Amino acid sequence: MTRSKNIYKDEIDFATLALQDAEFGKALKSNGQLDFSNPESVQQLTKSLLRRDFNLKIILPPDRLCPPVHNRLNYVLWIQDLLDTTNESYNDSYDPEREVLGVDVGTGASCIYPLLGCSQRPQWRFAGTGEIYARIDIDEKSLQFARQNVQDNGLQNRIKLLKTELGDLLLPLDRMGFENIDFSMCNPPFYESKADMLTSAAAKQRPPFTACTGSETEMVTAGGEIAFVSRMIDESFILKDRVQWYTSMLGKFSSVGVIVQKLREKGLDNYAVTEFVQGSKTRRWAIAWSFGDLRPLMCVSRGVSSLQKSLLPFPSEYLVTSEEEHTKISRRVNETLSQLPLKWKWREAICTGIGFSAKAVWSRAARRHVTKAESENMEEDDMALGFKIHVEQLPGGQPGSRTTPKPQIPLALSTPQTSLTKARATLIRPFKSHTPSFPKFGLLPKEIRLQIWEASFVPRVHELHPCAKLYNDRMTFRSNSSLTPSIFHVCHESRIVALKHYELMQYQPPQSGTSGKGILRFYFCPELDTLLLNSLMGLFIMFMLLEDEEDYVGVGVMKGWKRVAFDAERAQLISLLSGIAGHSPQPRFKAVFPSLQELIIAFDYTSKGKTRFRTSVWPGENGTSLREVRLPQSLAAEEGELESTIFDTIFKPMREYLSNDYKDEVNGVPIMTVAKVKRKAFIRGDIRYAFRKTCSFFGLRPRGVFRRL
Numbered sequence: 001m002t003r004s005k006n007i008y009k010d011e012i013d014f015a016t017l018a019l020q021d022a023e024f025g026k027a028l029k030s031n032g033q034l035d036f037s038n039p040e041s042v043q044q045l046t047k048s049l050l051r052r053d054f055n056l057k058i059i060l061p062p063d064r065l066c067p068p069v070h071n072r073l074n075y076v077l078w079i080q081d082l083l084d085t086t087n088e089s090y091n092d093s094y095d096p097e098r099e100v101l102g103v104d105v106g107t108g109a110s111c112i113y114p115l116l117g118c119s120q121r122p123q124w125r126f127a128g129t130g131e132i133y134a135r136i137d138i139d140e141k142s143l144q145f146a147r148q149n150v151q152d153n154g155l156q157n158r159i160k161l162l163k164t165e166l167g168d169l170l171l172p173l174d175r176m177g178f179e180n181i182d183f184s185m186c187n188p189p190f191y192e193s194k195a196d197m198l199t200s201a202a203a204k205q206r207p208p209f210t211a212c213t214g215s216e217t218e219m220v221t222a223g224g225e226i227a228f229v230s231r232m233i234d235e236s237f238i239l240k241d242r243v244q245w246y247t248s249m250l251g252k253f254s255s256v257g258v259i260v261q262k263l264r265e266k267g268l269d270n271y272a273v274t275e276f277v278q279g280s281k282t283r284r285w286a287i288a289w290s291f292g293d294l295r296p297l298m299c300v301s302r303g304v305s306s307l308q309k310s311l312l313p314f315p316s317e318y319l320v321t322s323e324e325e326h327t328k329i330s331r332r333v334n335e336t337l338s339q340l341p342l343k344w345k346w347r348e349a350i351c352t353g354i355g356f357s358a359k360a361v362w363s364r365a366a367r368r369h370v371t372k373a374e375s376e377n378m379e380e381d382d383m384a385l386g387f388k389i390h391v392e393q394l395p396g397g398q399p400g401s402r403t404t405p406k407p408q409i410p411l412a413l414s415t416p417q418t419s420l421t422k423a424r425a426t427l428i429r430p431f432k433s434h435t436p437s438f439p440k441f442g443l444l445p446k447e448i449r450l451q452i453w454e455a456s457f458v459p460r461v462h463e464l465h466p467c468a469k470l471y472n473d474r475m476t477f478r479s480n481s482s483l484t485p486s487i488f489h490v491c492h493e494s495r496i497v498a499l500k501h502y503e504l505m506q507y508q509p510p511q512s513g514t515s516g517k518g519i520l521r522f523y524f525c526p527e528l529d530t531l532l533l534n535s536l537m538g539l540f541i542m543f544m545l546l547e548d549e550e551d552y553v554g555v556g557v558m559k560g561w562k563r564v565a566f567d568a569e570r571a572q573l574i575s576l577l578s579g580i581a582g583h584s585p586q587p588r589f590k591a592v593f594p595s596l597q598e599l600i601i602a603f604d605y606t607s608k609g610k611t612r613f614r615t616s617v618w619p620g621e622n623g624t625s626l627r628e629v630r631l632p633q634s635l636a637a638e639e640g641e642l643e644s645t646i647f648d649t650i651f652k653p654m655r656e657y658l659s660n661d662y663k664d665e666v667n668g669v670p671i672m673t674v675a676k677v678k679r680k681a682f683i684r685g686d687i688r689y690a691f692r693k694t695c696s697f698f699g700l701r702p703r704g705v706f707r708r709l
Contacts, residue, residue: 006070006073006074006077007053007073008069008070008073008278012049014028014032014033014034015032017048017049017052020052021048021051021052023044023047023048024044024045024048026044027040027041027044027045039062039066040062042066043060043062043066046058046060046066046067046068046069046110047060049069050069050112050115053069054115054116054119054120055119056115056116056119056153057149057152057153058110058111058112058115058149058152058153059145059148059149059152060109060110060145061109061141061142061145064108064109064110064141064142064145065108065109065110066110067108067110067112068278068282069112069116070278071276071278071282071284072112072113072116073116074276074278074284075113075185075187075249075276075284075286076113076116076117076120077120078274078276078286078300078303079102079117079183079185079245079247079288080094080120080121081296081297081299081300082183082245082247082272082288082296082300083098083100083182083183083244083245085296085297085300086244086245086290086292086294086295086296087294090354090388092297096122096123097123098123099123099125100121100123100124100125100182100183101124101125101126101127101178101180101181101182102114102117102124102125102126102127102181102182102183102184102185103126103127103128103129103171103173103176103178103181103183103184103185104126104127104128104129104184104185104186105129105170105171105184105185105186105232106129106186106187106188107128107129107142107143107146107161108142108146108187109141109142109145109146109149110145110146110149111128111145111146111149111150111159111161113126113128113185113187114126114128114150114155114159115149115150115153115155115159118155118158118159124158125158125159126158126159126160127159127160127161127162127176127178127181128146128159128160128161128162129161129162129163129164129170129172140163143161143163146161147161160176162175162176169235169238169239170184170186170231170232170235171184171232171235171239171243173239173242173243179242180241180242180243180244181242181243181244182243182244182245183243183244183245183246183247184243184245184246184247185247185248185249186228186229186232186247186248186249187248187249188225188228188229188248188249189224189225189228224255225248225250225251225252225255226255226258226259228248229248229250229255229259229287230259230262232246232248233246233259233262233263233266233268233289236289236291237266240291241291241292244290244292245288245289245290246288246289246290247286247287247288248286248287248288249276249284249285249286250284250285250286250287251284251285252285253283253285253306255285256273256285256287256304256307256311257307257308257311259287260273260287260311261311263289268289268291269313269314270289270290270291270292270293270295270313271287271288271289271290271301271313272287272288272289272296272300272301272302272303272313273285273286273287273288273301273302273303273304273307273311273312273313274286274300274301274303274304275303275304275305275306285304293386294386295313295316296316297316297317298315298316298317301313301316302315321394325393326351326391326392326393329391330348330351330391333346333353333389333391334346334348334353337353337355337389340357342355342356342357342358343355343356343357343383344356350390351390351391351392352388352389352390352391353388353389354386354387354388355386355387355388355389356383356385356386356387357383357384357385357386358383358384359384449493450493450497453487453493453494453497453498454497454501456487457485457487457501457525457528458485458528459525459528459529459530460481460485460524460525460528460529460530461481461529461530461532461565461624461625461626462479462480462481462522462524462529462530462531462532463479463480463481463532463534463624464478464479464480464531464532464533464534478522479505479522479524480624481522481529481624484522484523485498485502485523488502488523498523501525501527502523502524502525503523503524503526503560504521504522504523505521505522505523505524505558505560524560524561526560526561526562526595527562529563530563530564530565530600530626531558531561531563531564531565532565532602532624532626532677533564533565533566533567533570534567534604558592558593559594559595560595561593561595561596562595562596562597562598563597563598563600564593564596564598564599564600565600565601565602565626565675565677566599566600566601566602567602567604568601568602568603568604568650569604571601571650571654572649572650574653575649575650575653575654576649589657589658589661589662590661590662590665596662596670597667597670597671598670598671598672598673599654599658599670599671599672599673600626600628600672600673600674600675601650601651601654601672601673601674601675602626602675602676602677603674603675603676603677604676604677624677624678625677625678626675626676626677626678627675627676627678628673628674628675651672654672655672658670658672
């Protein structure tokens with residue numbers, strides 16, 4: 001939580017808790033750990049935490065949910081923040097004199113929410129309803145245990161429990177005798193049916209970390225949590241502002257966006273969302289909505305960082321920095337707003353002002369038609385806008401602050417400034433690169449800026465490398481130029497231009513029921529970029545071109561690629577195998593590369609004429625380039641050109657394959673060119689990387705291979 005203090009922000013020290021609570025010490029194992037798969041141990045942890053931290057004692061039936069204390073406390077603390085930042089005093093802080101009345105929909109056997117709320121705030125009172133999630137009846141057993149827990153803690157005067165009927169509203173305020181309440185809270189079941197619950201459990205890779213003792217009435221409701229909260233939204237339009245804040249916890253992240261969309265469809269824009277994170281395993285979410293005008297702080301209402309920004313509530317806070325002293329700014333703010341026809345009150349002691357306006361009053365036309373006397377007679381209920389302005393001095397060193405932190409002068413230099421160090425700094429200073437800036441670039445016409453962005457595209461060669469062992473009979477590959485092009489990150493305009501020319505690597509796995517692994521996605525430009533199939537990758541493609549069984553490879557169809565560079569050795573092997581086996585040319589190139597326009601035969605040699613490692617650059621670096629050469633018939637090999645025998649065994653068969661595959665294409669038959677592969681300097685780390693990936697491919701451990709050698 002950002003505003004309220006959460007005592008469970010750190011992990012629970014079981015050893016300390018065992019010393020403070022003898023019953024919990026009995027539940028610990030000999031190694032000091034707790035067996036979370038044992039329901040009795042989990043229940044004892046909940047009882048001990050409530051007894052130590054909140055002076056509460058509860059009894060829990062073995063066949064009902066055992067609520068985790070830290071998760072339930074997070075929900076209560078968030079509701080406290082909601083109420084504190086939307087109180088009538090507009091001070092965004094806890095008012096100990098304010099009497100708060102809340103309703104817990106579906107209290108449960110533990111009655112933990114009302115118990116925690118009353119232990120945290122002395123002026124809070126609760127009304128709890130029975131379990132109304134079940135489709136056929138009310139859970140009487142949970143209600144009996146809840147009454148016992150309230151009585152054991154002496155809170156009968158502050159917590160009232162009501163058994164609801166099937167035809168009642170979720171919030172039967174009239175039956176409870178309440179005209180208005182401050183909030184409602186709810187923790188609905190996640191699952192739509194018992195089959196849905198079993199399917200979800202079977203889909204998990206690991207068994208649950210903590211034992212679940214919940215009954216079907218606590219875990220299942222018709223339509224799941226989305227249907228339950230949707231019903232609550234529909235019924236809230238009957239009660240409207242009789243409840244200041246309607247809230248509910250959610251167990252699925254996918255439900256958050258659905259509920260927000262439903263609120264917006266209903267015309268509700270005053271809502272809040274948050275995420276409860278406890279440890280590394282458990283995450284829950286909560287949503288709240290109100291028919292009132294008071295908006296909570298952004299740290300309370302926009303607490304889900306993983307939710308897309310378009311679904312978050314409209315920002316209610318804005319920070320404006322200035323270089324002037326805060327006293328001068330305070331005086332100017334008060335003088336300016338005092339002249340406008342609105343209700344304005346400024347408190348000089350705390351540099352805070354509150355204003356209300358019935359309509360736009362800051363334009364010149366509005367100031368002519370509305371006088372100050374008329375604004376004084378306006379009532380707050382008739383206002384269209386209420387706002388608060390607070391002015392404060394920022395700490396030194398922050399943006400907008402005139403105060404700079406004093407530099408700490410070291411008593412002694414950690415590194416002696418020798419003459420050699422000074423000379424080195426003097427020599428390298430002129431050669432240090434500085435990031436160029438173009439301050440007047442935005443003044444150019446938009447048409448020229450777009451042409452500049454398009455001209456800044458850099459052609460890249462994507463050389464695929466294996467990056468994982470076989471999974472579901474398929475190898476996983478990645479590009480050595482997988483980093484997103486920098487034009488995506490310059491500004492919004494450059495990103496729009498880039499998205500028009502770049503596309504993601506499209507991969508269609510040949511097996512319909514297998515995992516999506518194969519080639520990791522990356523951005524490439526079909527007009528400029530080239531796909532280089534080196535020796536290892538060419539081996540996989542070779543089987544795709546020769547065999548009818550596509551499942552053998554698991555690479556799939558590669559759409560969008562117009563320029564493909566194929567390793568010369570593999571291309572020659574394809575031609576030889578096709579001739580030996582007596583295969584006629586099959587339309588396999590078109591099946592794998594449907595958009596092909598240029599096939600490049602790549603010769604991968606070092607300057608000494610020896611074949612080098614095909615994985616000679618680390619993935620993630622753009623270290624490969626292609627240098628185009630002429631396509632000769634017969635030239636000397638020592639001059640760096642191609643031999644006629646290679647030409648006869650590679651290019652003639654390849655041309656025949658392409659002519660048969662693409663003869664019906666609108667763009668015609670792809671052309672063939674020749675290029676040499678150029679890479680960065682060959683370093684020792686490349687050998688380690690290639691060796692490690694090779695061992696991983698064959699399922700070997702590098703250390704074990706060294707022992708055998």
